[in-house]
Amino acid sequence: MFHLFISPIYQNFLKPFLFKKDPEEVHDNFIRIGAFLSSHRITRAFTALLFNYHHHILESNVDGLKYLNPIGLSAGFDKDANLHNIMPKVGFGFEEVGSVTLRPYEGNPKPRLYRLFNSKGLVVYYGLKNIGVDKIVERVKVRLDPNFILGISVAKTNSKDCSTDVGGIDDYVGSLKILEKANVGDYYTINISCPNTYGGEPFTTPERLDPLLATIDELDIQKPVYIKMPINHKWEEFDKLLQVVVKHRINGVVIGNLNKDRSSELIKDEIPEHIKGGISGVPTRQLSTELIRKTYMNYGNDLTIIGVGGIFTAEDAYEKILAGASLLQMITGMIFGGPQTIGEINRGLVSFLKRDGYATLSEAIGKGAIK
Numbered sequence: 385m386f387h388l389f390i391s392p393i394y395q396n397f398l399k400p401f402l403f404k405k406d407p408e409e410v411h412d413n414f415i416r417i418g419a420f421l422s423s424h425r426i427t428r429a430f431t432a433l434l435f436n437y438h439h440h441i442l443e444s445n446v447d448g449l450k451y452l453n454p455i456g457l458s459a460g461f462d463k464d465a466n467l468h469n470i471m472p473k474v475g476f477g478f479e480e481v482g483s484v485t486l487r488p489y490e491g492n493p494k495p496r497l498y499r500l501f502n503s504k505g506l507v508v509y510y511g512l513k514n515i516g517v518d519k520i521v522e523r524v525k526v527r528l529d530p531n532f533i534l535g536i537s538v539a540k541t542n543s544k545d546c547s548t549d550v551g552g553i554d555d556y557v558g559s560l561k562i563l564e565k566a567n568v569g570d571y572y573t574i575n576i577s578c579p580n581t582y583g584g585e586p587f588t589t590p591e592r593l594d595p596l597l598a599t600i601d602e603l604d605i606q607k608p609v610y611i612k613m614p615i616n617h618k619w620e621e622f623d624k625l626l627q628v629v630v631k632h633r634i635n636g637v638v639i640g641n642l643n644k645d646r647s648s649e650l651i652k653d654e655i656p657e658h659i660k661g662g663i664s665g666v667p668t669r670q671l672s673t674e675l676i677r678k679t680y681m682n683y684g685n686d687l688t689i690i691g692v693g694g695i696f697t698a699e700d701a702y703e704k705i706l707a708g709a710s711l712l713q714m715i716t717g718m719i720f721g722g723p724q725t726i727g728e729i730n731r732g733l734v735s736f737l738k739r740d741g742y743a744t745l746s747e748a749i750g751k752g753a754i755k
Contacts, residue, residue: 390434390435390722390723390724391721391722391724391728394721394722394723394724395721395722398722399720399722403499403501406497407497407498407499407506408494408495408496408497411461411497415462415466415467418466418467418470418471419466419467419470421470421473422466422467422468422469422470422473422528428469428470428473428528429473431470431473431474432472432473434724435473435474435475435723435724435726435727436472436473436474436475436727437453437475437726437727437730437731438452438453439453439730439731439734441734441737441738441742441743441744441745442454442477442730442733442734442737442745443744443745444710444711444744444745444746445746446608446688446710446711447571447608447635447636447688448608449533449570449571449608450531450533451477451478451533451711452472452477452531452532453475453476453477453730453733454477454701454705454709454710454711454712454733454745455475455476455477455695455701455712455713455714455726455729455730456476456477456478456479456480456533456535456690456711456712456713456714457471457476457478457479457480457713457714457715457718458480458692458713458714458715459480459481459482459483459535459537459573459575459612459713460483460508460510460537460715461715462479462481463481463482463483463510463513463514463515464481464514464515464519464520464523465481465482465520465523465524466523467479468481468524468527468532468534469526469527469528469529471532472529472531472532474723474726475726475727475730476532476726477532477533477711478532478533478534478535478570478711479532479533479534479535480534480535480536480537480573480713481520481524481534481535481536481537482514482520482536482537482538482539482575483512483514483537483538483539483575483578484514484516484517484520484536484537484538484539484559484563485512485514485516485517485538485539485540485541485542485555485559486516486517486540486541486555486556486558486559486562487516487541487543487555488514488515488516488519489511489512489513489514489516489541489542489543490513491510491511491512491513492509492510492511492513492542492660495509495658495659496508496509496510496511496513496661497509497510498655498656498659498661500651500652500653500655500663500665500667501653502652502653503650503651503652503653503663503665503666503667504665504666504694504696504716504720505651505663505664505665505666505667505668505716506663506664506665506716506719507655507659507660507661507662507663508642508661508662508663508664509659509660509661509662511542511578512539512540512541512542512578517538517558517559517562517563518562520536521562521563521566521568524536524568524569525566525568533570533571534568534569534570535569535570535571535572535573535610536563536568536569536571536572536573537572537573537575537612538556538559538560538563538572538573538574538575539556539575539578540552540555540556541555547586548586549586549587549592549595549596552586552587552596553595553596553599556574556596556599556600557599557600557603560572560600560603560605561603564603564605569607570607570608571607571608571609571610571635572605572607572608572609572610573609573610573611573612573638574596574597574600574609574610574611574612575612575641576588576593576596576611576612576613576614577612577613577614577640577641578612578641578642588614588617588625589625590624590625590627590628593625593628593629594628594631597611597628597629597631597632597633597634598632600632600633601632601633605633608635608636608688609633609634609635610634610635610636610637610638610688610690611629611634611636611637611638612637612638612640612641613625613637613638613639613640613641613675614640614641615639615640615641615642615643615668615671615672615675615693616643616644616645616671619675619678622675622678622679623678623682626679626682626683626687629687630683630686630687634687635687635688636687636688636689636690636710637679637687637688637689637690638690638692638713639672639675639676639679639689639690639691639692639693639709640668640671640672640675640692640693641662641692642661642662642663642664642668643662643663643664643667643668643671643693644662644663646663648663648667650666650667650669650670651663651667664693664715664716665694665696665716665717665720666694666696666716667694668692668693668694669693669694669695669700670694671693672691672692672693672694672704673691673693673694673703673704673707674707676689676691676704676707676708676709677707677708677752677753679708680707680708680709680749680750680753681708681753681754684708684750684753688710688711689708689709689710689711690709690710690711690712690713691704691705691707691708691709691711691712691713692712692713692714694716694717695712695713695714695717695729696716696717696720696721696725697717697728697729697732698728698729698730698731698732698733698735698736699732700717701729701732701733702732702733702736702748703752705733705745705748705749706748706749706750706751706752706753707750707752707753708749708750708752708753709749710746710749714726733745
């Protein structure tokens with residue numbers, strides 16, 4: 385009931401005020417507020433009262449992990465693991481923190497966030513800003529809700545010495561060894577596709593991806609491991625990466641990362657030349673959904689798919705599930721729609737599943753793809 389009041393308040397009052405402020409400043413303030421809300425039992429309970437929604441039809445078991453609903457917070461929002469104890473109260477079914485790197489990195493030069501009002505997107509240029517794996521491990525050890533699934537996105541430190549294949553692999557492996565030794569996180573995502581780093585994306589070709597995954601295989605990780613994929617590859621190139629992925633001990637793929645194509649007709653805003661970075665939100669929606677559909681058609685029996693990109697409504701979420709995504713992640717849709725958006729999407733999904741005669745969420749996965 386409360387969501388009916390929160391949405392117009394956010395859209396008509398809070399959002400216009402926030403969108404006049406610097407986007408990174410707003411983001412940092414939300415992190416502080418979320419950290420405060422998570423630190424007290426009363427504030428956690430009040431947050432759940434306002435936002436949380438649960439229905440058994442949304443529950444699923446994916447790669448041995450039980451999710452209360454399929455909507456997750458994507459990596460890139462909670463970079464330093466400040467929010468994992470409040471996100472379940474907001475209504476998320478899981479969260480992916482990071483991306484985490486072996487060494488801390490202060491981030492790329494500002495500006496690092498730029499709003500695309502008409503396109504419903506953001507230009508993101510953080511460059512893997514984070515406090516480093518050691519400090520993040522200490523934070524994620526404190527988990528107030530053991531049933532809330534926590535993923536950890538792992539990337540290579542944004543520095544010159546990690547821009548080579550050998551340096552990059554050593555950095556990934558170093559972080560994974562620390563995470564494994566501490567036994568934190570329920571799954572790991574290997575972020576090979578962040579476009580805002582020194583040297584670009586060295587592991588988004590088959591020749592370079594194969595040795596990275598072969599080295600990770602040797603770690604004998606027992607938790608699910610996923611690969612964060614680029615979305616600007618044509619299917620033939622994307623498929624070649626998937627052919628490498630299925631050869632290794634990888635459970636699935638996250639489709640996908642930021643859109644690097646500024647010529648897209650979906651970008652309705654003029655982006656100043658000094659604004660660098662990849663684009664999130666609506667301009668990624670169609671690209672990711674089509675790749676999800678083709679991946680499911682060709683690898684649905686071999687790879688779990690986590691769908692990311694342009695999820696603003698229950699319709700957007702349901703489209704990706706029907707295309708083949710078992711789980712979903714979002715950030716930009718929450719920023720433009722407000723924190724009640726997560727509950728609204730979950731309510732909508734329940735309605736769609738019942739309308740179409742599905743008893744569980746899992747029954748609907750891939751029903752819009754032709755295998």
